[in-house]
Amino acid sequence: MQYQGVLKKMQTEHTDPINYYLVMEGDFIQVNQLLNRRLHIEFVKYECLACGENKKIFRQGYCYDDFYKVPQAAEWIMKPELSKAHLGEEDRDLAYEQSVQLQPHIVYLANSSNVKVGVTRKTQVPTRWIDQGAHEAIEIVEVPNRYLAGITELALKEHVSDKTNWRKMLKNDIEDVNLKEHREILKQYIPEEAKQYFIPTNEETHVHFPVERYPEKLKTLNLDKTPAYEGTLKGIKGQYLIFEDDTVFNVRSWEGYVVRLEILN
Template identity: 75%
Template sequence: MQYQGVLTKMQTEIGSPIQYYLVFENDFLNVNQLLDKKMSINFVGYQCLNCKKEKKIYRQGFCYDCFFEIPQAADWVMKPELSKAHLGIEERDLEYEQRVQLKPHIVYLANSSNVKVGVTRKTQVPTRWIDQGAHEAIEIVEVPNRYLAGITEVALKDYVGDKTNWRTMLKNEVQDENLVEWRDKLKQYIPEEAQQYFIENNTETNLEFPVLQYPKKLKTLNLTKTPDFEGVLKGIKGQYFIFEDNTVFNVRSNEGFVVTINV
C-alpha cells in the first residue's frame, strides 16, 4: 500500500507497547503494524505546516518567514523562562501566548539516555516523555504557568542534565534510576516561587517502546541527501524509526516534508 502526505510528529497512545500513528490529510497509519516489514520512504517536496505553501522548511516544520513571525516558533517555546504572558506582555501574539502559557505546566525528570529535567504542559503528559524516548519519568512540580516552570527548570539544570543523548537513547544503552530519590534530592534547589507546587507523593511512570532490534552503529537518514530509502522496520522509539541496517529516521525533525510511504 502507498501513503502520501506531509510529515508531522507521530501521534502516540500509551500501552504495552506504546502505539504510534502517522496522520496524513487523507491517510492514517498505525506504524506498529509495519514492524518486521519492508517499507520505503520517498521525498516528494515541502509544505510549511503554517502557511501550507510549498516552501523549503527552515525549522520545526515551518518555512523561514513563518518561523520568524508566528507565536508557535517564538523563543519562549524552547526557553520557557522567557514567557511573559503572565505579565500581560506580548511577544508575537498575546492571545495565543496567554492561551498556551497560562495553563498548568509540569516540571519533570525523564530518563532516556540519562536523567534530565524538562518542562511540558500538563496535557502533554506522558506524550512529551514518549517523544523523548524516555523509559521512565516522574513529575516534580505542577505550576500554574509556563514562566514558573521555566525558572524551575533553569534552577535545576545546575544539578541535573537538560539534554537527551539521542544516540544512547536509540541504542538503548540506558540504566534504570530511582527517580523518586532524584526528585527528593532536587527539591531543595526549586526556586522559592515554585516550592509550594512540589509534588511529594507520586511514583515514576515506566514506558515500553515497540522495538524488536536496537541499532549498534547508527546511520541517520537525511531525505534531502537520500530522497529514496527502503528498509525493514525494526523499532520505533521517541520519534524515530529504527531499521534493520542501523539506519534511523527522525520523523519530528522532518516535519513539513512531503513523502510517500510504500509498504
C-alpha cells in the first residue's frame, strides 16, 4: 500500500495510548496501525505550506520568502512576550494576530525529559503536551492573552528550564516528579499582572505513548541527506517515529516536504 502527501505535524487523539494520524493527499493514516510494519519513506519534492510551490523549505514548512512574510512564522510565535495584538499594534497581519493572541492561553509545566515551562493556547491542551512527548503536565495560570502568558513564562524560566532534552525523551530516560509541588514553588515568581490567574487546584494530566521499543543509540533521519529510508516502526512519541534500527524521524521538522510512504509488509 502506498500513500503520498506533504508532511505536516501528525494529528493526535488523547486516548490510552495516544492515537496518531498522518494526513496525506485525499486520505489519512492511523499511524498506530503501522507499528511492527516495515515502511519505505521517500522524498518527492517540496511544497511550501504558504504558497504551495516546489521551493526549498527554509523553516517551519515555509520557503525563504514566505517564512519572513506569513504571520504564522512571526517572532511572537516562539517568543510570546513580543505579542502586541492586545495593544492593537500589527506585526505582520493584525487580524490574524488578534485571532491567535487575544484568546485564553495556558502557562504550564510539562515533564518529558525534565520539568520545563511552556505556553500554549487553551484550545491546544493537551495537544501541545503530546507533541512535546511529555508523559505528565499541569497548568500554572490561564490568562486572557498571549502577551501575559509570554511574560509569565519569561519570569518562570529564570527558575525552571524552557527546553526539552529530546534525546532523553526518546530514550524514555525520564523520572516522575510532583508537578503540583513545582507549581507551588514557582507561584511566587509569577508577574503581578498574572498572579490573579494562578490555578491552584487542578491535577496532573498523564500521557501514554504507543511505543513498543525505545531506541538506545539515536540516529536521526535527515531527508536532505537520506532522501529514501526503509525500516520497521516500533513506536511513536511526541512528533517522532521510532524505528527498530534506532532511527528516529521528527515529522514536524520536515513539514513542507512531499513524501511517498509505502507499507511493505
